[in-house]
Structure formats: C-alpha cells, structure tokens
Amino acid sequence: MQQPPRIALVAGETSGDLLAGLLLDGLQAQWPQVRSMGIGGPRMTERGFTAWWPSERLAVHGYSIELVRRLLGILQIRRQLRQRLLGPDRPQLFIGVDAPDFNLGLETSLRAAGIKTVHFVCPSIWAWRPERVEKIRRACDHVLCIFPFEPALLAGHGIDASYVGHPLASVIPLQPDRQAARQALGLQADDQVLAILPGSRSAEVAYIAKPFFQAAALVRRGHPAIKMIVPAVPALQARLEQLARECGLEQVLTIVTGQSHTVLAACDVTLIASGTATLEAALFKRPMVIGYHMHPWSWRLMQRKQLQPWVGLPNILCRDFVVPELLQDAATPQALAAAVLDWLAAGQQQPERLAALEARFTDLHHSLRRDTPWLAAQAIRHLLDA
Known part of the structure; x- marks a missing residue:
C-alpha cells in the first residue's frame, strides 16, 4: 500500500490505551502520515489519534450485573461507531485492542462489509470461555498475540496469528532501578x-x-x-x-x-x-x-x-x-x-x-x-x- 492507510482502533481501559499507543508507534514508523481514529485514551491521543469517544466509556467490571447496568450505553456507542466506520470515509483496517466483548462483534460486522480486521491481544481462550474461538474465527483476519504459545493454539482452529511479544516487557527494564x-x-x-x-x-x-x-x-x-x-x-x-x-x-x-x-x-x-x-x-x-x-x-x-x-x-x-x-x-x-x-x-x-x-x-x-x-x-x- 503506497498511500498511508486510514486505520480505526478501539481500545478500552488503561491497559488497552497503553497497548494501542505502542502499536501506533509502529504504525507511524511504517506510515508517518497514517490517520487513526475511533475509541481511545490519552496515550493514543498523544500520538495524533482522534478519539470519537474516550476509552473509559467501555470500562466495566465483572461478567453480569456490572455489565448489564451499562449495556445500553455501550451498545449505543457500538452502533454509532459501526455506522460511522461503514460510512463514505471508511477505514482500510480496523484494529480492536483487547475489549473482546465489545470488539469481536464489531469486527465481525466490519469484516463482513469488506473491512480488514485485526484483534490485538488474543482473548484468553486458554484460561476460560473457550467457546470464543469460533467468534474469533468469524471476526478476525489476523490476531496479534502477546504470549508465545497463542499463535499455535489459534492455528489449530484455522486462525492467522503472529506473536509480537508483550509491549510491557520492552517498556519495563530487565533490571529496574x-x-x-x-x-x-x-x-x-x-x-x-x-x-x-x-x-x-x-x-x-x-x-x-x-x-x-x-x-x-x-x-x-x-x-x-x-x-x-x-x-x-x-x-x-x-x-x-x-x-x-x-x-x-x-x-x-x-x-x-x-x-x-x-x-x-x-x-x-x-x-x-x-x-x-x-x-x-x-x-x-x-x-x-x-x-x-x-x-x-x-x-x-x-x-x-x-x-x-x-x-x-x-x-x-x-x-x-x-x-x-x-x-x-x-x-x-x-x-x-x-x-x-x-x-x-x-x-x-x-x-x-x-x-x-x-x-x-x-x-x-x-x-x-x-x-x-x-x-x-x-x-x-x-x-x-x-
């Protein structure tokens, strides 16, 4: 691709903002004029990301009651985001950074509409909720994995993936002062x-x-x-x-x-x-x-x-x-x-x-x-x- 791509990202919570900020560093090294927008936090905006919504709007705790309390607002944001991404100025790529409950469903619909999709941080199907692997297969063209054993696990289910290391391992020195x-x-x-x-x-x-x-x-x-x-x-x-x-x-x-x-x-x-x-x-x-x-x-x-x-x-x-x-x-x-x-x-x-x-x-x-x-x-x- 000769022209710098237009890339949409969604990162939830503080950890997702950190991961996405480092990812944007790599994208900007590849394409200095890359345009990025979506849902993100301060580390992303420092790198020129346009935040349509702040990442904390997606922050929830637990699996049932806490999610239900905010479900309507989160679903509304996802509907509005999907409409915007499928509009006239659609991105070449969507990257969902963690937040699988929000991102995988969004990725599925965007991929069906012809937008390539990447999920950064493999959902922990090796720890719990193994049924998510089918959702990942439908949602993602590629998964960026932060743990070394994950690409082989995903390959066994027909999902393309790369091990990219854990960003924190490079941010934190081997011998802290x-x-x-x-x-x-x-x-x-x-x-x-x-x-x-x-x-x-x-x-x-x-x-x-x-x-x-x-x-x-x-x-x-x-x-x-x-x-x-x-x-x-x-x-x-x-x-x-x-x-x-x-x-x-x-x-x-x-x-x-x-x-x-x-x-x-x-x-x-x-x-x-x-x-x-x-x-x-x-x-x-x-x-x-x-x-x-x-x-x-x-x-x-x-x-x-x-x-x-x-x-x-x-x-x-x-x-x-x-x-x-x-x-x-x-x-x-x-x-x-x-x-x-x-x-x-x-x-x-x-x-x-x-x-x-x-x-x-x-x-x-x-x-x-x-x-x-x-x-x-x-x-x-x-x-x-x-």
Missing part, C-alpha cells in the same frame, strides 16, 4: 515499602480496595515503620483517600497520581488486584500477593468457565503458584495481611526464596521481550498488502 524509583518517591534506601494496587476501575476499588487497606493496617501493626504507597488514577483518588481515612491509614498511606511503574520498582512487596498490573509487577521482579473480589453472580459465572487453576497472569505464564492468589471469599484482610507478612519475612530470613522468584520472573521477561511495535506493524502491512 530501585534506588532511582525510591528517590523519585521520597523514600530512603532502607525503607520497607508496601505497594497497594487495588485496580484502575471504580468497581474494582468498590470491591477490593477496603479489604486491601484493612490488610495494610494489619501489616502495619507488625511493621510500624513500613511505607505504604498507592498509585491511583485521578478519577479514583478521592475515593481511595476516603477509604484510607475509614481504615485509619490517612496519616501513613501515601496516594500518588499515576506512577504505578515507579511504585512497583520501589517496593519490597505489592498487594495487587488480579489483572495486567500483576504482569507488570512480575516484570519488575517484585514479590506480590494477588487479591480479587467481584459481585457474587459474576464470580459464579466466571468459575464455571475457568479452565486453569490459576487466575493471576504470573502464575498462568509460569504454570505454577509462584505467588499467592486470594480470591473472592478467601480475600479477607487477615489472609491478605498474612501473605504480605510472609513475603516481608522472606526478605529478611529467606533471601534465596526471593532470588528464585526474581530468576523465574527474569526468564519470563526474556520470553516476552520483542520489538512489539515493529512486529505488529509488519504483520499489519502484510495484511494490507495481501
């Missing part, structure tokens, strides 16, 4: 630091932040000098501050805007909600306790469709419980605190245990580290030239 991160946060080299990451969505905070903060209060009883830091998206900062007051942590817990990577680089251990952030913590080689809680109906539905014993990405990729997972009813403040205290004790009494975890996470980092923007752009170029 903890000293610089601590200096940036005003911490001392010998401080004991607990990072608390209760998620970036409002419903996540509603379900898991209070047990996390209650656990932190219990940890502080045994470690009164410990520093506790919460990286927060601006929209949730006031709510987190209120919860900190309710849990008696107002004077001892520091809430910072953004800076999740700096906080993870600086900490000794993190108490973290299941999701992409757990992979970030693994790439920073940090011990962690994974916790999660959702609406009981959502939990029951998810359990029925779960294919693996692990939920946290580090454990799934290592195929082992290398870090503890405390989910739903097991995510009590007492259990969360005990797991954090266990890691803190290991730091003082079992350095070999932490070294083994770091080695495992380093191997994982190497396996995921590729030139993702370039590989993704090459796959897209081949598709457009076909």
Whole structure:
C-alpha cells in the first residue's frame, strides 16, 4: 500500500490505551502520515489519534450485573461507531485492542462489509470461555498475540496469528532501578515499602480496595515503620483517600497520581488486584500477593468457565503458584495481611526464596521481550498488502 492507510482502533481501559499507543508507534514508523481514529485514551491521543469517544466509556467490571447496568450505553456507542466506520470515509483496517466483548462483534460486522480486521491481544481462550474461538474465527483476519504459545493454539482452529511479544516487557527494564524509583518517591534506601494496587476501575476499588487497606493496617501493626504507597488514577483518588481515612491509614498511606511503574520498582512487596498490573509487577521482579473480589453472580459465572487453576497472569505464564492468589471469599484482610507478612519475612530470613522468584520472573521477561511495535506493524502491512 503506497498511500498511508486510514486505520480505526478501539481500545478500552488503561491497559488497552497503553497497548494501542505502542502499536501506533509502529504504525507511524511504517506510515508517518497514517490517520487513526475511533475509541481511545490519552496515550493514543498523544500520538495524533482522534478519539470519537474516550476509552473509559467501555470500562466495566465483572461478567453480569456490572455489565448489564451499562449495556445500553455501550451498545449505543457500538452502533454509532459501526455506522460511522461503514460510512463514505471508511477505514482500510480496523484494529480492536483487547475489549473482546465489545470488539469481536464489531469486527465481525466490519469484516463482513469488506473491512480488514485485526484483534490485538488474543482473548484468553486458554484460561476460560473457550467457546470464543469460533467468534474469533468469524471476526478476525489476523490476531496479534502477546504470549508465545497463542499463535499455535489459534492455528489449530484455522486462525492467522503472529506473536509480537508483550509491549510491557520492552517498556519495563530487565533490571529496574530501585534506588532511582525510591528517590523519585521520597523514600530512603532502607525503607520497607508496601505497594497497594487495588485496580484502575471504580468497581474494582468498590470491591477490593477496603479489604486491601484493612490488610495494610494489619501489616502495619507488625511493621510500624513500613511505607505504604498507592498509585491511583485521578478519577479514583478521592475515593481511595476516603477509604484510607475509614481504615485509619490517612496519616501513613501515601496516594500518588499515576506512577504505578515507579511504585512497583520501589517496593519490597505489592498487594495487587488480579489483572495486567500483576504482569507488570512480575516484570519488575517484585514479590506480590494477588487479591480479587467481584459481585457474587459474576464470580459464579466466571468459575464455571475457568479452565486453569490459576487466575493471576504470573502464575498462568509460569504454570505454577509462584505467588499467592486470594480470591473472592478467601480475600479477607487477615489472609491478605498474612501473605504480605510472609513475603516481608522472606526478605529478611529467606533471601534465596526471593532470588528464585526474581530468576523465574527474569526468564519470563526474556520470553516476552520483542520489538512489539515493529512486529505488529509488519504483520499489519502484510495484511494490507495481501
């Protein structure tokens, strides 16, 4: 293709915005005048993307009740987006970045209308909801995979795919500079630091932040000098501050805007909600306790469709419980605190245990580290030239 293409993208939530921003870097290297538009966030708009709707309009939590509450608005956005993309100035390519519940159906209709479609981030059919593979086959001309085992799995179902690495593995250094991160946060080299990451969505905070903060209060009883830091998206900062007051942590817990990577680089251990952030913590080689809680109906539905014993990405990729997972009813403040205290004790009494975890996470980092923007752009170029 000689002329720069017109490419539509949809990215939901903070993680999708990050992935799409890196993808746009690769596309702009291929086609400096590429035009991109659709649904996206600030990292995308920084790269010249035209956001018709902000990505947070697609953010939901859970599988049933939370989705139903916003379903009508989300479906309306998808109808309006489809009409716009099938209008006179239609794109040459549509890229759905994650958000499979929104994107796969949209991709199916666009592909049927003659627009080539790419899905970036293979839905986790290897973990749960395997029936999605048929929907992927109908929806996608090509899938960009972020985990190395996925292309062969998709090929077995007749779906073209490429492994492009996980973008975070290139963004996060193999050897994070903890000293610089601590200096940036005003911490001392010998401080004991607990990072608390209760998620970036409002419903996540509603379900898991209070047990996390209650656990932190219990940890502080045994470690009164410990520093506790919460990286927060601006929209949730006031709510987190209120919860900190309710849990008696107002004077001892520091809430910072953004800076999740700096906080993870600086900490000794993190108490973290299941999701992409757990992979970030693994790439920073940090011990962690994974916790999660959702609406009981959502939990029951998810359990029925779960294919693996692990939920946290580090454990799934290592195929082992290398870090503890405390989910739903097991995510009590007492259990969360005990797991954090266990890691803190290991730091003082079992350095070999932490070294083994770091080695495992380093191997994982190497396996995921590729030139993702370039590989993704090459796959897209081949598709457009076909």
